Amino acid sequence: MRVFLVILFSTLNCALTFGQFKNILLDSVANKDGRYPIEPAIAINFKTPDNVLVAAFPDHLYSTLDGGLTWKKSKSRSAFGVWDNPVLISDFSGNFFYLHHSDPTGKNWASDDILDRIVIKKSKDGGATWDGGTSIGYNPPKDQFQHSAITDRKGNIGVSWTEVDKYGSTEEGCESRILFSKSSGGSKWSKPIVISKPGDCRDDDDTVKGAVPAVAGDGKLFIAWSYDGVIYIDRSFDGGTTWLTNDIAITEQVGGWNFSVPGIKKANGLPTLMCDNSKGRFNGALYLLWAEESVANDTDIYFMRSLNFGDNWTQPMRINDDEPGSHQFMPAMTVDHVSGHIYTVYYDRREHEDDQTDVYLAYSIDNGATFKNVKISDKPFIPSADVPFGNKISIAAHNGIIMPVWTRMDNGKTSIWTSIIKHEDLVGYKPEPKTGKKKKK
Numbered sequence: 001m002r003v004f005l006v007i008l009f010s011t012l013n014c015a016l017t018f019g020q021f022k023n024i025l026l027d028s029v030a031n032k033d034g035r036y037p038i039e040p041a042i043a044i045n046f047k048t049p050d051n052v053l054v055a056a057f058p059d060h061l062y063s064t065l066d067g068g069l070t071w072k073k074s075k076s077r078s079a080f081g082v083w084d085n086p087v088l089i090s091d092f093s094g095n096f097f098y099l100h101h102s103d104p105t106g107k108n109w110a111s112d113d114i115l116d117r118i119v120i121k122k123s124k125d126g127g128a129t130w131d132g133g134t135s136i137g138y139n140p141p142k143d144q145f146q147h148s149a150i151t152d153r154k155g156n157i158g159v160s161w162t163e164v165d166k167y168g169s170t171e172e173g174c175e176s177r178i179l180f181s182k183s184s185g186g187s188k189w190s191k192p193i194v195i196s197k198p199g200d201c202r203d204d205d206d207t208v209k210g211a212v213p214a215v216a217g218d219g220k221l222f223i224a225w226s227y228d229g230v231i232y233i234d235r236s237f238d239g240g241t242t243w244l245t246n247d248i249a250i251t252e253q254v255g256g257w258n259f260s261v262p263g264i265k266k267a268n269g270l271p272t273l274m275c276d277n278s279k280g281r282f283n284g285a286l287y288l289l290w291a292e293e294s295v296a297n298d299t300d301i302y303f304m305r306s307l308n309f310g311d312n313w314t315q316p317m318r319i320n321d322d323e324p325g326s327h328q329f330m331p332a333m334t335v336d337h338v339s340g341h342i343y344t345v346y347y348d349r350r351e352h353e354d355d356q357t358d359v360y361l362a363y364s365i366d367n368g369a370t371f372k373n374v375k376i377s378d379k380p381f382i383p384s385a386d387v388p389f390g391n392k393i394s395i396a397a398h399n400g401i402i403m404p405v406w407t408r409m410d411n412g413k414t415s416i417w418t419s420i421i422k423h424e425d426l427v428g429y430k431p432e433p434k435t436g437k438k439k440k441k
Helices: 423-427
Strands: 004-010 023-027 038-044 052-057 060-064 070-075 087-090 096-101 118-123 134-136 143-151 157-164 176-183 209-215 221-227 230-236 248-252 272-275 286-295 298-306 328-335 342-348 358-364 372-375 394-398 401-410 413-418
Touching: 023 052, 023 060, 023 070, 038 394, 038 401, 038 413, 052 087, 052 096, 052 413, 087 143, 096 143, 118 143, 118 157, 143 209, 157 209, 157 221, 176 209, 176 221, 209 272, 221 272, 221 286, 230 286, 248 298, 272 328, 286 328, 286 342, 298 328, 298 342, 342 394, 342 401, 358 401, 358 423, 401 423
Parallel strands: 038 087, 328 394
Antiparallel strands: 004 070, 023 413, 038 052, 052 060, 060 070, 087 096, 096 118, 118 134, 143 157, 157 176, 209 221, 221 230, 230 248, 272 286, 286 298, 328 342, 342 358, 358 372, 394 401, 401 413
């Protein structure tokens, strides 16, 4: 597969600098179809950490070889078409894997072929070039979507996603299910297996969705997802060949995963699951993060931890430290596998009475016992529900360097931003004096 170089730019000329954490503009340009970038994903090369990749809908890739000082923008192509939900992972040999939805005819929702498979592409040279790609899940007329992926230290890759008989259908008997497939290097994939009980096809709270995998250092696999106001987990101790007969219901998700906030049609409370693979005493711990609307017009971010492979969990802990009454939504999480520190990123409206939205980072240096909140965006933005915004942001961390990536909207146009944050700068962070109006509680 060819990757077309479009632009080289320096973050020194594309950053807002009035805040403590420099905000770096990656892209604000629409493609030929008039679509502005949304739904960013990020991955750090574990072998060469200065090499970082970002992907965004509809078909954009951004790469750096110098830790984010300069970036190259390129366009992704695939024989299966490129659609939304970009996912990036890196293995420990320095390979990148880029997953996305399919659009084989290029007509997206005007064609019944959209979402007919999950596409996986591999780069062996830091994102400069990509292979032609493989695919999993092709099972027409069923649709495949909302995938996530993980890789272990041996180079094994696991992908989990939702299959629906017919996306968006309200017909009785139309079902959704969580599938899993694995590969030893990304070229050949196992036959997908079903690991969940069925849901409906509406793409709503009663659809099984948000399957996110995590892997322990010894190869144990875990997958969490949301369904009908509950977050479930399944696990495999033999590399993904066999799974539990009965899924484990681990926590109630009040209001379900599908909720909206003013200016955002689908704010997405789907879970994120990580396994601590650092060398500390919490090696093998599972960390779960999600959002929910437990009270009307008040969405929050919650966290839980398990130390025994998902059998038992701590009580849900609200990690945004503001007073109740404002919106926090669309969280993402990562674990620095060198330090074991946990980092989360999410949108936050605690400082505003209207729809102005900031980006916050909450981090834990005690394995999830406590979290500290830090605002990382330089200035707020106001989204519009009439403009596509996507339903995901992302964050990556390695050896004390944290790189969140997010979408903002200005005058109805979206753009993709990142920040290069050192852990010691977070620890020494002092909030700036508030100049805006405090939201009334």
